[in-house]
Amino acid sequence: MPSYFRPEIDALDGYTPGEQPKINNLIKLNTNENPYPPSPAALRAAHEFDAELLHRYPDPNADMLRDAIAQVNSVRRENVIAGNGSDDILTMTFRAFTAPDKPLACLDPSYSLYPVLAAMQGAPVIRITLDAAADFAMPDDAVKRAGNANIFIITRPNAPTGNTFDREYMRTICREFKGIVMFDEAYADFADDNCMEFASEFDNVIVSRTFSKSYALAGLRLGYAVASPKIIEGLFKLKDSYNLDRFTQAVGRAAFLDRAYLARRCAELRTIRDELRGRLLAIGFRVIPSSTNFLFAAPPDGDGEAYFRYLRDNAVLVRYFKGPVTGSFVRITVGTPAEAERLLELSHDRYAK
């Protein structure tokens, strides 16, 4: 049968999501989920949700949710769009700003979905290689390297490396880059600072966030972006009409408004993260300083794949990314203290005995 697909789709290697295995008693540290439950306010909203209303379409604009997001971020409803996970925000953004003559610039290594979304659009990808020897720092001439890209996505803090980049340098990039600058801030709630205010300061800046990590709502699918009203208006044209169901809008809003719970859980996870990092360093690992809820860690022998398999054989699942640079590391999601203890015990047995 001839292929009826667009050539871009025939040529595409689809994105490979982290495994979601159904193994009992597995310690699952592979997709940067939050090990804790969502906010009690979100759980209450879920229990009180009136399922009879499901015969009606949801609010296509998610206005109540967007108002809450706008208020907390000191912007207006016109500055906010919500999506079915931040992947949905990324999909809309790529449809809007990438094409065969509108390249994407992104960091390398970074979130592996970006090149897949660019390929769907037939858009070239300009990769800005991070300096592995300097804990994956961004080069000083990133704007020059991004060249004629129409959009430059900066993952800050970055995944899978976990590090962040100087905020003033980010401001300079926003000022100097001629296209759209998008900050993917999926992990910003675990960091010391963020770039949200650049979305108000610059017309060409988009900042995206997710509920999947810090809000412990990966299963709900909710994310949002803040940008100038003109950008948001454009993205609205590309959005599925009803991209957020009623349940997600209600539960997401309740979770978002429980700022105290968010702050408490993020602080807890940061403490577990920093202790885990210190103890892995003590066993001889190289661990990139992290501003996220995961650690990018290379075992003492630099064989990330063997370490990944060893942990998996012992029912601890982390994420491994093949490649000349990433292959010596694994990415470990920060779980509960008990999960961290088990990972440390196994790591100690293998490398420190």
Ligand SMILES: Cc1ncc(COP(=O)(O)O)c(C=O)c1O
């Ligand atoms: C950097 C980055 N951006 C975006 C996402 C997507 O998050 P979600 O679609 O669950 O909101 C992820 C998920 O792992 C991520 O690591």
